[in-house]
Amino acid sequence: MTGRLENKVALVIGASRGIGRAIVERFAEEGAKVVLADFDAEGGKATADEIGVPFIQTDIAKMDDTIAAVAFTIERYGRLDIIVQNAGIYPWQLIENTSPEDWDHVMGVNLRGAFNAARAALPQMKKQGQGRILFTSSITGPHVTSPGHGHYSATKAGINGFIRSAALEFSSYGINVNGVEPGNILTEAIQLHRGDAFIKNMENAIPLGRLGSPRDVANAFLFLASEDASYITGTTVIVDGGQLLPEGADFRLLPP
Numbered sequence: 001m002t003g004r005l006e007n008k009v010a011l012v013i014g015a016s017r018g019i020g021r022a023i024v025e026r027f028a029e030e031g032a033k034v035v036l037a038d039f040d041a042e043g044g045k046a047t048a049d050e051i052g053v054p055f056i057q058t059d060i061a062k063m064d065d066t067i068a069a070v071a072f073t074i075e076r077y078g079r080l081d082i083i084v085q086n087a088g089i090y091p092w093q094l095i096e097n098t099s100p101e102d103w104d105h106v107m108g109v110n111l112r113g114a115f116n117a118a119r120a121a122l123p124q125m126k127k128q129g130q131g132r133i134l135f136t137s138s139i140t141g142p143h144v145t146s147p148g149h150g151h152y153s154a155t156k157a158g159i160n161g162f163i164r165s166a167a168l169e170f171s172s173y174g175i176n177v178n179g180v181e182p183g184n185i186l187t188e189a190i191q192l193h194r195g196d197a198f199i200k201n202m203e204n205a206i207p208l209g210r211l212g213s214p215r216d217v218a219n220a221f222l223f224l225a226s227e228d229a230s231y232i233t234g235t236t237v238i239v240d241g242g243q244l245l246p247e248g249a250d251f252r253l254l255p256p
Contacts, residue, residue: 004226006031009077011069013060013117014087016043018187019136022214023084023221024051030222032082035073039087060087060113066120080124082225085117086136088155092148092193103151110155111162118166118177126173132225133166135159135179136217139240142181156181160236167234176233180220183240186211207242207251 010027014020016038027034028051036051037058038044048055054076058069073080088110093102118133125131140149141156159179167177184190184202190211191199203210220237223229238244245251 002030004030004222004228005082008032008081008225009034009073009079010082010084010225011035011037011073011080011121012084012086013037013058013066013069013113014039014085014136016040016047018189019182019185019214019217020084020086021047021051022218023086024048024053026215026218026222027082027225028053030226032225033077035069035076037069058087060085060116061108063116063120066113066116070120070124074124079128080121080131081128082132082134083117083121084134084136084221084225085114087113088136088152090149090152093151094148095150098151106151107155110152111158114159114162118162118170122170122173122175125170125175128174130174131176132229133170133175133177134221134224135163137163137179137181137236139181139183139238139244142236143244163236164234171233176224176229178224178229178232178234179236180217180224181236181238181240182212182217183238183243184211185214185217185239187214205243205246205249206240207245210241212239212241 010032012024015024015036024034024036034053036048036053036055041057045055056069056072059065137159138156141153142160145153163179217239220239
């Protein structure tokens with residue numbers, strides 16, 4: 001621990017497991033007072049208890065829930081310095097099989113959730129004259145994609161556009177707005193839904209030879225939340241092990 005977030009208050013939404021949990025753990029290690037918010041009441045509460053932070057159940061697709069999470073954080077700690085909107089869903093679904101209701105559901109959580117988080121945090125951060133608004137984007141959408149991720153890709157590309165607009169609008173209030181674009185990260189969801197063959201195939205496509213860990217992504221969020229990133233706004237940090245670099249599959253100088 002180096003105290004990089006000492007005396008800071010953070011709200012992390014979508015944090016019962018995986019990347020979100022790692023962000024809460026990393027922020028707490030660095031001295032922040034953290035509130036964990038998640039749609040999953042049972043899982044979120046269990047994770048919060050394990051880490052030793054407060055929990056509030058939150059449906060990020062609903063503005064009232066998001067405002068309530070911000071209010072809970074301010075009531076508990078008196079301020080809000082950092083908000084991280086990490087909640088997201090990525091059902092595998094071909095476009096031809098996607099109903100308007102399916103589309104709206106993914107948009108509601110992933111993209112409207114970004115707007116809700118920023119809009120809910122803005123009044124307090126304006127009052128303070130400073131703040132960090134951070135989003136989990138993805139390399140999927142802004143840079144690459146795969147079949148079955150049409151709605152997910154659209155939301156993540158949309159988040160990147162929203163980051164730039166919000167950063168410009170909020171700059172005069174002393175608020176920095178940024179995001180992190182993870183590549184393939186070895187989370188519980190990947191292990192459960194994708195299987196060993198998928199993971200091995202991804203490892204072979206990544207120059208560093210492994211999937212990322214949730215902590216790898218959390219470290220990027222820590223940087224953006226800290227004073228080290230005080231002159232950075234309106235951008236994203238790619239955390240992908242070099243996955244975007246190769247022009248083709250045969251890229252290694254010394255293939256195994």
